[in-house]
Amino acid sequence: MSKQNPQLDTQGNLKHFLTIEGLSRDLLTEILDQAEGFLGVAQQAVKKVPLCRGKVVANLFFETSTRTRTTFELAAKRLSADVLNLNISTSATAKGETLLDTLRNLEAMHVDMFVVRHATSGAAHFIAAHAHPHVSVINAGDGRHAHPTQAMLDMFTIRRHKQDLSRLRVAIVGDIMHSRVARSQILALKTLGVPEVRVIAPGTLMPNSIEESFGVRAYHDLREGVRDVDVVIMLRIQRERMNSALLPSEHEYFQLFGLTEERLSTAQPDALVMHPGPINRGVEMDSQVADGPRSVILEQVSNGIAVRMAVMSMCIGTQNLKIQPAGDADG
Amino acid sequence: MSKQNPQLDTQGNLKHFLTIEGLSRDLLTEILDQAEGFLGVAQQAVKKVPLCRGKVVANLFFETSTRTRTTFELAAKRLSADVLNLNISTSATAKGETLLDTLRNLEAMHVDMFVVRHATSGAAHFIAAHAHPHVSVINAGDGRHAHPTQAMLDMFTIRRHKQDLSRLRVAIVGDIMHSRVARSQILALKTLGVPEVRVIAPGTLMPNSIEESFGVRAYHDLREGVRDVDVVIMLRIQRERMNSALLPSEHEYFQLFGLTEERLSTAQPDALVMHPGPINRGVEMDSQVADGPRSVILEQVSNGIAVRMAVMSMCIGTQNLKIQPAGDADG
Amino acid sequence: MSKQNPQLDTQGNLKHFLTIEGLSRDLLTEILDQAEGFLGVAQQAVKKVPLCRGKVVANLFFETSTRTRTTFELAAKRLSADVLNLNISTSATAKGETLLDTLRNLEAMHVDMFVVRHATSGAAHFIAAHAHPHVSVINAGDGRHAHPTQAMLDMFTIRRHKQDLSRLRVAIVGDIMHSRVARSQILALKTLGVPEVRVIAPGTLMPNSIEESFGVRAYHDLREGVRDVDVVIMLRIQRERMNSALLPSEHEYFQLFGLTEERLSTAQPDALVMHPGPINRGVEMDSQVADGPRSVILEQVSNGIAVRMAVMSMCIGTQNLKIQPAGDADG
Known part of the structure; x- marks a missing residue:
């Protein structure tokens, strides 16, 4: 890994969340602190905050996992985002080239965030490295590497x-x-x-x-x-x-x-x-x-939604800092 | 069935909807009257009411049924709830123990209502009997027992x-x-x-x-x-x-x-x-x-959405009567 | 095809979108002009317009197509519609009679628009010809006929x-x-x-x-x-x-x-x-x-969402012109 952590933007804000490696104690603490704030959302009569309204989160699960996918889906919905669940057979993406084409197409549909689970270590890093600057990638488990x-x-x-x-x-x-x-x-x-x-x-x-x-x-x-x-x-x-x-x-x-x-x-x-x-x-x-x-064990499940809301909103927040004025040319 | 109907809270309000058995003529009439009110929602330009906004309804269909699942999904969405469709293979839950673990996990994700279809008679009662007090269960068909x-x-x-x-x-x-x-x-x-x-x-x-x-x-x-x-x-x-x-x-x-x-x-x-x-x-x-x-026959289909909206909103309404102030400790 | 184009209402507005055949240069140009307006929505921080709020769009894909289905789903969600994805095996609808029963049931659920993909040429026309007057049909590809x-x-x-x-x-x-x-x-x-x-x-x-x-x-x-x-x-x-x-x-x-x-x-x-x-x-x-x-090629993908938003909102707009006052009898 190079000196510049691929998860951070040039100001040191979280843009992707791929691995714990290379992140500072301050940044991990910020995630935990943000998650504290989101814990209360589940107690509200209306379990929603509008932080990611109109954003599109695509669940790219190359390995099936109902539980993890569901908690990411709930986290995204509590942030008021729209969620796309894409069933992607690993066979259809055996070639890296095709994985990139899939990625490019979803980017062209203006998906804002990819939540990626893949059997191959490094898959989320690969996607983040090739993603359009307006997109964030969250690693939901890659091979034996990280979760x-x-x-x-x-x-x-x-x-x-x-x-x-x-x-x-x-x-x-x-x-x-x-x-x-x-x-x-x-x-x-x-x-x-x-x-x-x-x-x-x-x-x-x-x-x-x-x-x-x-x-x-x-x-x-x-x-x-x-x-x-x-x-x-x-x-x-x-x-x-x-x-x-x-x-x-x-x-x-x-x-x-x-x-x-x-x-x-x-x-x-x-x-x-x-x-x-x-x-x-x-x-x-x-x-x-x-x-x-x-x-x-069940507290972990509840906490998982708050922590994922924290990570997702921090990454989306970093995107917003850079958002171009409307009318910007776009592929 | 014991004297205290497991579908009612201590004030006699509908908390779960598992079977017709043991429900009074007044309560069934209340469901029908409420459904009359919801019938008009389908005629509105915006087919939505905000009664269950921010609530999460999980469709737990252990038997597949596109039609029934779809009408419950539409009813929940017209009440402005979020809907989770969970594909649960019966094999994964062959043991009652595992079914309970599935249930506990969804509760920990703060799901508010389970709509359950299962090939085994009594499955919805079993889930209601073991559910957290903040959760409602609706029986969408259990074995030969009830619908x-x-x-x-x-x-x-x-x-x-x-x-x-x-x-x-x-x-x-x-x-x-x-x-x-x-x-x-x-x-x-x-x-x-x-x-x-x-x-x-x-x-x-x-x-x-x-x-x-x-x-x-x-x-x-x-x-x-x-x-x-x-x-x-x-x-x-x-x-x-x-x-x-x-x-x-x-x-x-x-x-x-x-x-x-x-x-x-x-x-x-x-x-x-x-x-x-x-x-x-x-x-x-x-x-x-x-x-x-x-x-x-087609009127039955239309009416099914209004009746399901009535049952869902009555059960959720009963939950709201009991809602704890925010900050309540939570598993 | 008879003189009266089955895609237009009596005032010449677009009600279904089944084929290019029989549509005027003015109408195609109107679609392109409307799509220009929707292109900017993808650039907004909140990628939503409320044009189809409370409407229900059902994706009826008898042939699988993740890409086309996803762009229609995103287009509908950006218009604030609710989307139903129905998995329909072609075997279950081998008989035209059963396809009609499926259609009638979805109409009875007050679905407002069907997006249809089918391996048989003419399937979308067939559905449009038999659909209730309050429903619009969009052809997402039928056999060798049209897309x-x-x-x-x-x-x-x-x-x-x-x-x-x-x-x-x-x-x-x-x-x-x-x-x-x-x-x-x-x-x-x-x-x-x-x-x-x-x-x-x-x-x-x-x-x-x-x-x-x-x-x-x-x-x-x-x-x-x-x-x-x-x-x-x-x-x-x-x-x-x-x-x-x-x-x-x-x-x-x-x-x-x-x-x-x-x-x-x-x-x-x-x-x-x-x-x-x-x-x-x-x-x-x-x-x-x-x-x-x-x-x-990737611009085509982005543009596809704007164009589908244009077609969907034009068809829904035509429906609204005819909407009956609430209380209208309904099957």
Whole structure:
């Protein structure tokens, strides 16, 4: 990545939201602060603010995800934007050239923002790099690379419960190797000043040099890893990895890395339990934990809409700063 | 069903709309009266009222139905609500546990109303029983159990043509055994004081003790059954039941139970012909009847939007009575 | 076609938009003039005008087309209409009778406008002929017959660059035989007074008596055909026709009829290159031409929204002239 962060305009405002990497603590804090303001919108009788009225947000989901797409759709609608849901088969865009043609056509229709999910790492960066200056791109998950709005809604949820991030111990448990969520969470936690981040995984799902690369501590034992932590973030296990060489059966995984009340007992008494959803009950955790008093899993979902409203309105706001007077020539 | 009707709040206002069972004549009449008011909205140049602005209605259709989903979507949009259409494969929710997780997640997104269609009887009740107090549930058809908005739009259509319900004879013709529509219609007709309700079906499609259970008169002969009636409601035949042990061929069914002008001649001269749609022409009735002067089938469709607007706005209105001041803690 | 054009009301206003055939130069010019006004809407901070607020537009796409459907959806939303996207399998409507029942039901739901795409020539006319007087129909492509909004956006794009249409030479290149786009373009060019229209195609894809029927000049050689033209319109090649008896391989087609900078060199120096999209790069043209300075392909996409807004609002405006006072009886 070059010195000039491709997510920022020349004044340092957020134009795209592609990854946590390269963003300052101040900017992440601004996102969290803006999201606080949007949390109240869901409590209003009329759950709408007119910040993005007349703007068009296109959901470009090359991988299907009803949940993430729905929260982006609701966030956009609460900002009064119009939403286009485009079903794009990956086959139709096997060639990068065709992906660009799709992009150019949507730009020509005056779409203002693309929310992109793609199985290939770097897809959102590629689209942002080739997008027209009037367009913003939000990464809703690209391959194993990043899922920055998920990380920010997690940070938001932690901050609401644990005011001072500079004293926290946070553990992330599961398939660290393949998780774009974990990668974005670690970067966000470190940027926001969390002093101790742990990752807990079976050897087959732990990247080799993660301690050096990311400044975290690696554990292969769940009990040991959650000792004294303030937050436990469980990752979702992709069932398609089960029964492969990488993972034993679901049952065996739960025996070693599934969260139970008993295993949680060595964590801080007020430790939060988090999960990006959807949960595989009895695999990542049992229902007692998922539905228990320390679980903030459903709060994460609510917070996700406020955080996405914050990111979307900040990016659109940056666009507005540059808007040309009407009559401007346009392709 | 316990004494406290699960559809009503403690003040007796409609909170969910799951079944006709247990609702009073006054409440059903209130729905019909409210729907009268909404009928005019479709005639306005701007077909909108702001009663549900900023509310989010989620269509949870576990069985596909373009027609019913579309009328609920139009009703919600005419009330100025935002609509989420969720494609939910039944496989993804084979376990009740997962259905609840889906529900909890949508609640966390501050969805205000679920419109539920499901192949399992009781699904809408189950969801209402487990829903957060701020959420309303409308049953858009559950298994063989109930389809109460269909029944109410039929009552509305009858009342518009036959003012005094207390003097009517109404016949329902077709697969009484498997029909959630018939069950809801019978309950609504009886509650609204219709003195004579007849059901007409082949022996294989007639429940055994229906006369005692529902207070109706059973006929196995169409000619005899429609004699002197004021309304004939034809049910839709599910083609997948054809050629099974229960039903002969379509042709043979039509020979015995298909409505023709000739067979209709023993009914009252101004008898209405109704059908919930979509019609199988030449199976349940011939085109002369479907498109004839006594058919009100397309009026039923128009009325369906007004009745659904009434039910939705009444349920949302009940929510508003209870709305917490902004700033209320929220999961 | 009878003397009374089925697209016009008795005062000569546009009620449906089904084909260019039978429309006057004045009416086509009015569409282009109205579209000029809508072009600015895309430049506004709030890309909305309230002309069709509360109206319901149903996209009836019996053939799938994400691009065309999306531009109609955006056009309708910019006019503040509500949009219904209906997925209609052609199998479900194999019988004309059932298509009419679908239509009648949507009319009963008070849909104001149908945007129809269908594989059968004449489908939009059929629907318009059977539609309720309060409904407008727009043809978004029917079989090999017509695609009039595509033709009008092409005319609009040409007029923006070449003010005086009465001096132009325009060439259309590709599968003239099967193209509804070509048919509508030729009619629009002739109606608007373009003196010389050429069609260029392999012998297998050129209709027999096209010169006499349409008043165009036919060429079988690309170089010769584009000599001195002001506009080159490339048609999309349907890949399913490749390797059939009608067409050689893609490679061979490109060798003979693919547009390159070199072949374009005999055209006017400021000749426009157009294509309805999506482009098959390396088949109809190479990327140097597609992305070159004379290409206006992406402008066509932008213009398509303005032109569709013009057509939709003109048709809805004609409806409003006739609107009955509220309380009007209604099926």
